[in-house]
Amino acid sequence: MLHELSPLLSAWTVRSSLALSLLMLAVALGCGCPSGRTGAQNSQFSGSGAASTDPCHRSLDGDLRTIRSRLEKKRVQEARPYVEALAGCPDAGESFEYLMLAAQVYEELGELNAAWTAATSALREAARQGESAVISELQGRLEKFTEHYVRIDGGGPSSLAPRIRYAGAVLDDVTFAQLEVVAENRYVEFAPGQWGFWLYPGRYQVGGVDRVMKAGDSLDVRPGGE
């Protein structure tokens, strides 16, 4: 019996092997990869699976876990692509957990104004959802800004930002980026109707005047404000 089936078995084996090989080849070329993600693997973020042409269809919880993990391992640069991929997604915008993590990532990267915006957005969402413990934590974090950084009060988005130049001995990339935010008029809102910027402490030239600004200092450069 077996010797009658043998040619049939052999043919079946060959066809199966061929199909399996074609399937493996398809996987290797990245077509139809069973990842649950839509679209092609468009790798704008390196190495991690953060890539997607439609990041808003990603698993929010999964990405938040990844961000937390990167923060715990002090690999904050690796957390940034996940934060940025989710920015603008409706689900993420209503998630105070995402906004709090975004604030942490941006603050550790020195992007103080983005961190402030994320933290205040998180506070609004937490208040809307009645999360009192989270509200308390966020308020504490926002107070730390006032203690640790320099606040510049300006006229708001409808007015020109003050001319600020770093005047110390070592201008690092992070301070340069902070001053770019100022130069590009990208105000943040401290409170309703109060606009300005956050900077690291240091020596700056503001409107042509050299100043040493320490942690906790504030400077009002609104027209008629000084």
Next chain:
Amino acid sequence: MSFRVPILASLVVCSALAASPAAAEKLRLVSDVPALEGRQVQRPVWGPGAQPQLVHEITDRSRLTWLRVIRVTGATISDELVPGSRSSRMESLGAAADRADSGAAWWDASSFFFVRSVGGSSSLFYFDGIPREVPGLSGRVGEVRSDSSRQRLFATIESEGVDVYRLSGKGFAEERVQLSQSPGVVENSLAVSREDGGIFWISATPSGTRLGGAAPAEPAAVRERLTADRLHLYELISMVVLPGAEGMVAYARVPAGVKDPELESHVMIHLSTPMDGRCQLTELVRNVYVPPGLPPRPAYSDGGRVLYYVAESAEQSNPVMRLDRATGKSTRLDLATHGHQEVAVWEYTHSGDKVVPWIAVVSVGDGEGEDVRNHLYVGPLGDWPDW
């Protein structure tokens, strides 16, 4: 290392020399703060500016050191710790708590450079309210000094060996010029001349120390070995360049075996400004106390005419002495503190033209009689408004 002295010994006044008037009561304890709980003070370094200010190290004896800045405004003393991180969140989580910040070198009245060692790395940082790492420097940084023009830094950097480098240009990374080229030798105790920006250093070799320098600070002017009669009898420890081309003052160790095999002592010597690579050496005082570890620099005022040092004397509780180089006479400062370890001096001006030296002493105890840690006392050696 603290100097343990019984309390009663502090009441024994035993000085054959006259005390300077009205100095004792003006020193104030500035290290009885929570940040120093269980820790000690070392290496005070006065900074420039209109108001007295200094930076000192806080150590827990495990090689971890933090930096603290003290500023005096009238009768008020404020302080600031150099944080481990620029992020308030990371700082509250204890970021870089296991760091060793040291070697503070003032840049101007509001900022200074320092060396931060974390793990196996040793990098150059700048503090003007937050710590900023100087980018683009490869190799382990040992120490740093700035010149008075505030255009250049000098640093000892270990890459293939430890050598002296001049750093300048944008971010201090544009121009990196190697000044010393001495394999197997460790350069340290950089000292910069305010007059011509010349740089001098001590070279530690397996067979002793030697003096090197470059004036001006250019590779073509480097002398790896400056000579002086009897210099080989001393092991140089630390030094400073006096203003006004008055030469250099150094702490040195007289190795055992030269005078008495049983004894090793520390001295303070003067070296004249080199001419054709040669200095004149004068021994100024013997039995100087130099604390263990990284040594402090000699202290001076009055353009270098007056030097301050701690005399090694258990009976007199390591008094702080004032040497007038013009007369060669040492007098003991009448301080209420005892068990002195280090002294640092800088001159500040008030009322337009009144120059007053301010002194910082590291000494044992907090004045209450029970704490035997090294504490920091500061004050003017003269009248100062509101003090």
